[in-house]
Amino acid sequence: MKTLPRILAFLFLAGPIHAADPLPSWNDGTAKRSIIAFIEKVTKEGSPDFVPVAERIATFDNDGCLWAEQPMYFQAFFIFDRIKALAPQHPEWKDTEPFASALKGDVKSALAGGEHALLEMAMATHAGMTTEEFEKIVKDWIATARHPVSKRLYTEMVYQPMLEMLSYLRANGFKTFIVSGGGVEFMRPWTEQVYGIPPEQVIGSSIKTKFELRDGKPVIVRLPELNFIDDKAGKPAAIQHHIGRRPVMAFGNSDGDLQMLQWTAAGNGPRFCLYIHHTDAVREWAYDRASHIGRLDKGLDEAMAKSWTVVSMKDDWNQVYPMQ
Amino acid sequence: MKTLPRILAFLFLAGPIHAADPLPSWNDGTAKRSIIAFIEKVTKEGSPDFVPVAERIATFDNDGCLWAEQPMYFQAFFIFDRIKALAPQHPEWKDTEPFASALKGDVKSALAGGEHALLEMAMATHAGMTTEEFEKIVKDWIATARHPVSKRLYTEMVYQPMLEMLSYLRANGFKTFIVSGGGVEFMRPWTEQVYGIPPEQVIGSSIKTKFELRDGKPVIVRLPELNFIDDKAGKPAAIQHHIGRRPVMAFGNSDGDLQMLQWTAAGNGPRFCLYIHHTDAVREWAYDRASHIGRLDKGLDEAMAKSWTVVSMKDDWNQVYPMQ
Numbered sequence: 042m043k044t045l046p047r048i049l050a051f052l053f054l055a056g057p058i059h060a061a062d063p064l065p066s067w068n069d070g071t072a073k074r075s076i077i078a079f080i081e082k083v084t085k086e087g088s089p090d091f092v093p094v095a096e097r098i099a100t101f102d103n104d105g106c107l108w109a110e111q112p113m114y115f116q117a118f119f120i121f122d123r124i125k126a127l128a129p130q131h132p133e134w135k136d137t138e139p140f141a142s143a144l145k146g147d148v149k150s151a152l153a154g155g156e157h158a159l160l161e162m163a164m165a166t167h168a169g170m171t172t173e174e175f176e177k178i179v180k181d182w183i184a185t186a187r188h189p190v191s192k193r194l195y196t197e198m199v200y201q202p203m204l205e206m207l208s209y210l211r212a213n214g215f216k217t218f219i220v221s222g223g224g225v226e227f228m229r230p231w232t233e234q235v236y237g238i239p240p241e242q243v244i245g246s247s248i249k250t251k252f253e254l255r256d257g258k259p260v261i262v263r264l265p266e267l268n269f270i271d272d273k274a275g276k277p278a279a280i281q282h283h284i285g286r287r288p289v290m291a292f293g294n295s296d297g298d299l300q301m302l303q304w305t306a307a308g309n310g311p312r313f314c315l316y317i318h319h320t321d322a323v324r325e326w327a328y329d330r331a332s333h334i335g336r337l338d339k340g341l342d343e344a345m346a347k348s349w350t351v352v353s354m355k356d357d358w359n360q361v362y363p364m365q
Numbered sequence: 366m367k368t369l370p371r372i373l374a375f376l377f378l379a380g381p382i383h384a385a386d387p388l389p390s391w392n393d394g395t396a397k398r399s400i401i402a403f404i405e406k407v408t409k410e411g412s413p414d415f416v417p418v419a420e421r422i423a424t425f426d427n428d429g430c431l432w433a434e435q436p437m438y439f440q441a442f443f444i445f446d447r448i449k450a451l452a453p454q455h456p457e458w459k460d461t462e463p464f465a466s467a468l469k470g471d472v473k474s475a476l477a478g479g480e481h482a483l484l485e486m487a488m489a490t491h492a493g494m495t496t497e498e499f500e501k502i503v504k505d506w507i508a509t510a511r512h513p514v515s516k517r518l519y520t521e522m523v524y525q526p527m528l529e530m531l532s533y534l535r536a537n538g539f540k541t542f543i544v545s546g547g548g549v550e551f552m553r554p555w556t557e558q559v560y561g562i563p564p565e566q567v568i569g570s571s572i573k574t575k576f577e578l579r580d581g582k583p584v585i586v587r588l589p590e591l592n593f594i595d596d597k598a599g600k601p602a603a604i605q606h607h608i609g610r611r612p613v614m615a616f617g618n619s620d621g622d623l624q625m626l627q628w629t630a631a632g633n634g635p636r637f638c639l640y641i642h643h644t645d646a647v648r649e650w651a652y653d654r655a656s657h658i659g660r661l662d663k664g665l666d667e668a669m670a671k672s673w674t675v676v677s678m679k680d681d682w683n684q685v686y687p688m689q
Binding site: 095098172216225226229233239240241242243247250251252253254258259261268274275276277278281282283284285286300303304307 | 419422496540549550553557563564565566567571574575576577578582583585592598599600601602605606607608609610624627628631
């Protein structure tokens with residue numbers, strides 16, 4: 042029993058015990074303080090701002106909010122990689138745009154046809170298989186494909202400060218949801234492992250599917266037809282459709298998230314809206330009002346007018362990715 | 366400290382301590398035993414049938430599975446009540462079918478137009494307001510409307526044995542979901558209180574919605590256009606779309622649930638499918654292969670062929686509703 046006095050000595054000598062910083066990658070500043078102050082007030086029982094656990098819903102955009110999105114959405118890299126992988130089964134692609142350009146690695150020409158070209162490539166690569174087959178394709182790709190600039194795995198380009206945010210909110214009773222313009226079945230195979238967000242808390246864009254029996258075996262087949270685009274005004278509609286409760290906190294980085302933040306902010310009681318502003322050209326990318334990907338223009342104006350929290354990646358984050 | 370010997374005496378005299386029965390409204394029999402045996406094997410760590418908590422998904426049909434559905438779906442009573450409430454704003458309904466018959470209380474004639482008539486009445490009563498307004502309408506109705514036969518509140522016609530089942534599964538780490546042909550926004554206002562199922566775990570049929578700013582205030586407006594019918598082959602597709610994980614357990618009572626049960630049963634590892642068979646003409650209703658509402662025909666054959674659990678309401682339940 043020699044250790045007991047030592048333990049007691051340690052307890053007294055160590056002085057007051059402070060809780061560990063839940064957001065160590067966040068520099069002390071207005072953004073970090075606003076987050077912590079909000080969590081403290083909504084979780085304090087008896088406070089007028091107290092929010093019951095069942096109502097603690099937090100929604101996060103994915104591209105540019107939880108992971109990077111430059112020089113183009115990571116799902117677009119997936120599409121181009123899949124076109125290359127599928128080319129042997131489609132000899133006609135050699136002479137058909139946008140596939141011909143995609144196969145030459147000429148992304149710009151492949152995308153010259155705009156939304157229509159992108160949709161055609163998306164359908165050619167995302168439909169025509171069962172949901173289980175597609176899940177395996179995504180898992181294999183995400184485990185091996187590397188970003189052309191950073192040469193990292195795409196899942197290594199998630200934001201360390203946002204991983205801390207997700208954990209911090211969950212430790213305070215929040216259910217964390219993704220509400221992304223990305224494909225829901227493109228995200229689900231890896232969000233649980235990478236973000237701790239289970240498939241049932243991932244909302245995204247989708248194509249139509251069809252249940253059928255194949256030789257008596259039930260399968261769900263992915264059809265080459267859009268079902269829902271989860272962007273802009275689609276986001277609050279999808280939140281209502283899927284969650285049926287208005288978020289208490291919402292996190293985004295582009296004008297595509299503005300309606301989600303407006304919907305969140307307009308709820309009764311305490312609400313918290315946050316925009317990530319991509320200001321770090323050295324460690325990540327710097328872009329906002331004029332960017333084609335992740336444009337933040339109207340959203341930035343409204344965030345300033347409504348005093349939402351705006352995070353400057355450069356100033357507020359002392360670390361960007363999990364591995365420096 | 367006189368009490369210590371008494372406590373010790375109690376502990377020894379009381380004999381072995383048994384856990385309380387988690388399903389007291391279920392008679393001892395094949396059905397109850399199959400449920401308990403399944404839960405015990407999938408929750409036993411180290412067992413080959415162990416299912417991690419994150420994968421413990423259980424899906425329940427609502428009409429006829431969690432609450433009654435005779436002499437017609439309870440949401441149909443809601444529709445007829447709403448037509449009466451809205452009639453003053455629609456003088457033209459007096460001379461227009463199916464509304465004229467509905468207003469006279471002639472349900473049979475109102476439904477003579479089949480699916481088209483029902484859809485028309487559903488749209489007239491479920492669309493044209495914001496999601497918040499509709500939620501309030503449902504809450505007010507469900508708190509006061511009474512079933513024409515039993516004279517009970519509709520929420521008093523939920524099945525006590527299934528309430529016990531929901532609690533039992535949740536106590537064993539399952540996430541419980543509703544997957545119903547009923548309207549998702551018709552169920553969410555009361556499922557949390559009545560079943561302990563939060564809105565984000567309710568999947569149902571839906572109409573289209575639209576986010577908009579009204580005088581700067583964000584609202585989601587309900588549109589008179591079908592979005593999705595969550596029935597038959599729609600159920601597994603909706604499960605995949607909303608949950609993104611195959612259920613481990615599925616509960617239904619009609620052919621409309623068959624594809625959900627097929628999809629569940631076809632997963633790898635342990636799966637459990639259960640059909641409730643309405644066999645109790647005295648305490649509830651007796652119907653199956655020939656019923657217009659909740660027909661159980663093909664499903665009953667497949668359940669027998671595949672040895673799914675079939676519950677006879679008459680024989681397996683010693684209590685039907687929470688209040689006798």
